[in-house]
Amino acid sequence: MDTFNKAEITRRGLLAGTGALVVSFSVANALAQEPAQQPAAPAPAKPPALPGSLNTNRFLDSWIRIDADGAITVFTGKAELGQGIRAPLIQVAAEELNVEPKDITLIGPDTAQTPDEGFTAGSQSMQNSGTAIRNASAQVRELLIAQAATQWNLPAEQLKAEGKTIVAPDGRAIGYGALVANQFLHVEAQPQSRLKSPDQFSVIGRDLQRLDIPGKVTGGVAYVQDLKLDGMVHARVVRPPSYSATLKSLDAGAVEAMPGVISVVRDGNFLAVVAEKEYQAIKAMRALQTEAQWDEPANLPDQATLPSELVALEGDVGTVAESGTPSFPNGPTFEATFTRPYIMHGSIGPSCGIALMKDDGTMDVWSHTQGVFPDREAIAQMLGLPEDKVRVIHMEGSGCYGHNGADDAAADAALIASKIQGRPIRVQWMREQEHAWEPYGPGMVTKIRASVGPDGRIDNWIYDLWSNSHSTRPGDAGSLLAGRTKSNPTPLKPPKLSISPSGNGDRNADPLYAIPNRRILWHFLPEMPLRVSALRGLGAQPNVFSIESTIDELAIAAKADPVEFRLRHLTDNRAADVVKLAADKFGWGKSEVPRDHGVGFAFARYKNHAAYLAVALELSVEPETGRVRVIRAVSAIDSGQAVNPDGIRNQTEGGILQSISWTLYEAVTFDRTRITSTDWSNYPIMRFASVPDSVEVHVIDRPGAPFLGTGEAAQGPTSAAVANAIRNATGKRLFDLPLTRERLKAAIGA
Structure with a gap:
């Protein structure tokens, strides 16, 4: 074959060459005053959707690395925040790779090493990262089996993965490390994985000790606060x-x-x-x-009139949900305004x-x-x-x-x-x-009007909430204090009203109950008198507090037991299951409640599409002082496939305790100039003396079902259950969080 040398091409050569060169063009296009519209190139085919965060980090080696010595490393973009996520992420990988959890090293978020999974938020670590890692691990297992099958000239169906090796029917075995070379795992994941069925599980579903605890209880380097560099x-x-x-x-x-x-x-x-x-x-x-x-300057709002000041800041209104036409005939109607103050993360270790x-x-x-x-x-x-x-x-x-x-x-x-x-x-x-200076959970106002029809069911529901955006997270220099205070500062981007299935200030504002006529509106506040951003659960806690307090009042109006009244309005069997289990394990309605004690119940499905949780609790009230102490709490949770049941119990217990603290004690205080709750005496949280005697968490496992997340499911139901138990003990409904001694004492004396 003759070589083709671009350097030898000349105009004369092109014209005088022995071959024929045909150059064609359109005369019409050449003479046109305007360029002709060329046919649009076909749009590139949209890649198939992949499970979880694989969809945005599509190569297997973004998630799994196997070294020549057989060492297995799993990468996640989700951060360990105390929720114990490291253990279940390792478990799903170990399950699908057919190895033990101790065989896996997990590397957490690092922009130089791990996949970009955005924020660790919304109880989505297992839904997104867990799903991605499980599918990636299953596909890596099948690639290893296929590689061994090729080397041995055997059908892949005859081979199995077992303890970091691929094993043949005749007993031959080859280690994972011997099968990988070069870019072996740099392949795009497939939409479907050959996942193990629940009856094959040996790692998923068993309790696994959290990996982050030893360093925390032995004085090791557990936190960034402990890190020392040369x-x-x-x-x-x-x-x-x-x-x-x-x-x-x-x-x-x-x-x-x-x-x-x-x-x-x-x-x-x-x-x-x-x-x-x-x-x-x-x-x-x-x-x-x-x-x-x-x-x-003195430009903070007056805390004494904060609810009205928040309502006055309304800048936009969005419809969260609606159905039917709410109207209020002469049946029992409940109408109320609920408020939540600004509350802190209150991290025990400062940032x-x-x-x-x-x-x-x-x-x-x-x-x-x-x-x-x-x-x-x-x-x-x-x-x-x-x-x-x-x-x-x-x-x-x-x-x-x-x-x-x-x-x-x-x-x-x-x-x-x-x-x-x-x-x-x-x-x-x-x-x-x-x-x-930390960003607080926003103060909120909710107003509700609801009625019960002649059939004892809720027939009308109108709900209005006033709230800022619940997220001013980074991604922009204006979200950082240093970015806003340095010379040539970057201003914070103005937040905008955005209603989505995941919710924000409107999270859980639409009740899961069957209500024929309902309208839910978010009155959006673009201005933020105090610095605010994401706090555990976003708007779910105040919304569920308002909704479930109202459900109890409507049950009273309907002369119905609060648990039975909820079941009357639930069409989702999984929702009914957690309600029934929590009530049964608590012993709801089976014994007399002592004097100055009360029992309360509440339910919600987090974000209306994540974990289901119901909680019943008993508390005592001291009428002379207004002190409330939760004595016991019993909850039931369904967060889909339970990878690490102990982790689910751990998270739910912690959520219940934190929510009790929010409900009874916590509120940011300020004057017209400054934040005044700058220490633990001015921002009290629940102390050990006020921790309930017992907190039970009963996990409903759904083998094979999608992961639904756990960490934020307890916040709203617990707050409402406390309020409902106070109502049961005293006959008084409190509407303004926190439900402090002073407020309760004033209500009892009213």
């Missing part, structure tokens, strides 16, 4: 005294001369000090606070972040963020760096479940590190900073 120095940020304060003047000379101080960093309204040792940084921070002078700007211009950041990829995007934007120059590595923080100060502490460290290169910068927030 050459690390300590920084403290001087926050403005209030949201709108601006730095007027600063004399930092004396602070810069203090022992151990490396630098005072000022960038616009961002102010920090860096020192060799942590206590030196704290002392310098206190001195710097004294030297800084701030202009501080912490570490950042290192390296000599090559890249930056590493260690953070307990719930989204390493969105946090990388925001930090890179704040610093004006390409995203590939920033790496964010997740380390667990001591307390979270939502958007607390983790991302801000990481951004603080990153901004300081960009000015002091070559040494890891550790930023540790102080308690008063955590309480004053």
Whole structure:
């Protein structure tokens, strides 16, 4: 064959060549005044949908790595936040790979290593990551079997995976490591996987000890707060005294001369000090606070009239759900307004972040963020760096479940590190900073009007809620305190009303009960008087509190038992199952309730498409003091296929306790200028003396069913069950969270 050399082609050669060259074109197109419209190229075929997060991270080696020595590594983009997610993620991989959990190393969120799964939120880790890992593991198992079948010239159906090896009928075995080479697993996942059936499970469904506990109880490096890096120095940020304060003047000379101080960093309204040792940084921070002078306007709302102020901020209205035409004849009607204050994450360990700007211009950041990829995007934007120059590595923080100060502490460290290169910068927030500056769960107002028809069923339901957006998470520099306070700040993007199946402020605002005539509206508040963002459950807790309190009142109006009344309106058998199981295990209606005691019941399906949970509880009330103490709580939960039942019980127990704390104690306080609940005395949470004597969690396993998540299912039903039990004990309905001693005492005396 003649070689074809582009360098030898000439115009003369083209015209005089021995072959024939035909050049054709359209005269019409050549003479046209406007270019002719070319036929549109066919749209590329849409790739098939893949299970869970495989759909956005489609290659198997994004999830599974097998080394030549047989070591197995599983990658997840979902963060361990205390929910114990590491154990069940390992379990689903071990099950499908036919190995033991101890054979697997799990690597959590890291922008340099793991798939991008966005935020760890909404109780979706098992739904998204668990589903992806299980399917990826099953497909890797089948690839290993196929590879061994090829080597042995045997039908794949005759081989089986067993203990990190592929085994043939004649006893021959070959290890997983010997079967992998080069890019063996760099293949796109398929829509269908050959998953094991429930009767084949040996790992899924059994209790597995949480992997994160040993370090936490032995003083190991369990949290980012424990991390120590070579050459690390300590920084403290001087926050403005209030949201709108601006730095007027600063004399930092004396602070810069203090022992151990490396630098005072000022960038616009961002102010920090860096020192060799942590206590030196704290002392310098206190001195710097004294030297800084701030202009501080008084522009916070009046807390005494907060509900009316929130209602007045309405900027848009969206319809969450509607059916029929609500109208109110002469039957029993209940009408009420419920309120929730701003509440904190209240992380036991204040937020912490570490950042290192390296000599090559890249930056590493260690953070307990719930989204390493969105946090990388925001930090890179704040610093004006390409995203590939920033790496964010997740380390667990001591307390979270939502958007607390983790991302801000990481951004603080990153901004300081960009000015002091070559040494890891550790930023540790102080308690008063955590309480004053973390994004809170939004204050909310709900109004409800509902009636019962002659048949004893709910016939009309009108529900209105007033709320900000429940998420101002990173992804943009304006979501970071450092990004908003430095010079040339990035403003926070204005939040917009968005109604989706997952819900936001409207999460669980539409009752799961069969109600023929209903209308649910979200009155959206674009302005945020206090800084707010995602807190465990988003709007589900106040919405379920309002709905389930109303359900009890309607049951009373219908002269019906509260449990039977709920079952009367449930058409979902799985919902009915958790209601019946919780009531049965509690002994609902089987014994007399002692004087000054009350029992309460509540139910919800989280997001109306995730886990089902019902809870019954008993509490005591001291009429003289107004003190309420929950004595026992019994719950039933159905979160689909139960991978690690102990983890489900653990999460549900924790959710019940946290919700009791929200319900009875917690509220952010403020004056017209500043947040005032800046310590645990001004922001009380439930203490050990108030923990119930017993908390039971009964898990309904659904082998083979999709994962539904667990972590946030208990928040709303528990709040409502407490309110309903107080109503049962005292005959008084409380409408305003928290249900404090003072409010209860006032209601009893009214």
